[in-house]
Amino acid sequence: MSEAKISNYSEIGKLNTVIIHEPGAEMENMTPETAHEVLYDDILTLDLALREHAQLSGVLNKVTENVLEFKTLLPDVLEDPKVKLDLLQDVCALHGHNELVDDLMSFDAADLSTQLFQGTLLKKNTLERYISPSRHAIPPLPNAFFTRDAVMCVYDKTIIGSMAHRVRLTEALLLKSIFNNHPKLKGQGFHFDGTKRKSEQLTIEGGDLLVIRDDLLVIGYSERTSARAIDRMAEKLSLGRENLDIVVVELPKIRATIHLDMIFTMLDVDTVMNFAPLITGAGKCKAFHLSCTNGKINYINEYSGLPKALRLFGLELNFVNCGGDNPFSQEREQWTSGANFFTFAPGHVIGYKHNKATLEALNKAGFEIVDANDIITDKVQLPKGKAAVAMDGSELSRGGGGCRCMTMPVHRDAVNW
């Protein structure tokens, strides 16, 4: 492991440091009517979600040196009164409730952290507030357990997300404060800080950004990540470099494909998981190649699909189909985050158990399927060869994401390509 705190040059290198978030009461802070406003497909049951999430953290703790918890990192930085004040001023200003800063400053670090995740109720002390449908002055963060999206470690620095939906903006502010101040993470700086964006047209979320190699990124142009933001990334990330290639995949702007990682994840040096209808099939998404040098785009080429564009860079990939070969199960399992695998070492991945046809396809592709609980209890050792750890996740997936969405890798070993 290198000395650097942040070092993330691939989607697959052996994982050393990762950030996750065990969901709290924020997850139930909605009604069926408001669920869609906070980007959920349905209301979830926290107890069930917690049992499932414990499998993710249990497995990661077996295979990774540093599993960091968002809800532990936050109170750590809030112990510093100056950091606490700066963050509260930003959060309260964002939601137009500057008057809450003093109140919130009186909380200790642990309680304030809980409060920030769970939200602060709107005092119904004026007629305008009384009749307002909003329950919260500072809204809760039910999507915080998708740690992938509001911050991205790319190479030796971070990108602070520029969130497409208002309900996720606070997450980016909290994570920025953590990456600026936490002894385990601070010091390497940002390529880009999305909380300072000047335009609502500039949005980028981590589910769309795949760090393939030190010279190659794949980015989804999606409901969440705008073309303007991708241009900005091309500029910022290629600064001081002879060459950076970015392949952009144009996603349908629909709920099932909010991010690229819902249809495409990398599993090994030569193997990817994909939702065939949009990646390899007849209706595959268009791809663009942006060739960049030192802050500028040299040229842009268009390709009929991602596989063809990736071949340019010597990536001859095996495509495992989410949902197997049957279009009916492909569609069902993509919806329940079947393509959204997290890779914690080359050929070692974790994903949801309920996506049976996907696991079968992985098995056919040479991955041994292992149960998460068996790894956690040491009943089974992680196989040396390719393996897919299967965890329960039917409740978690109803929040709209899978294992890649719930993990934010900070440090990985280099890959032996």
Ligand SMILES: NC(=O)NCCC[C@H](N)C(=O)O
């Ligand atoms: N990378 C991902 O696809 N993350 C899942 C985010 C789901 C969350 N409910 C959202 O809509 O933002």
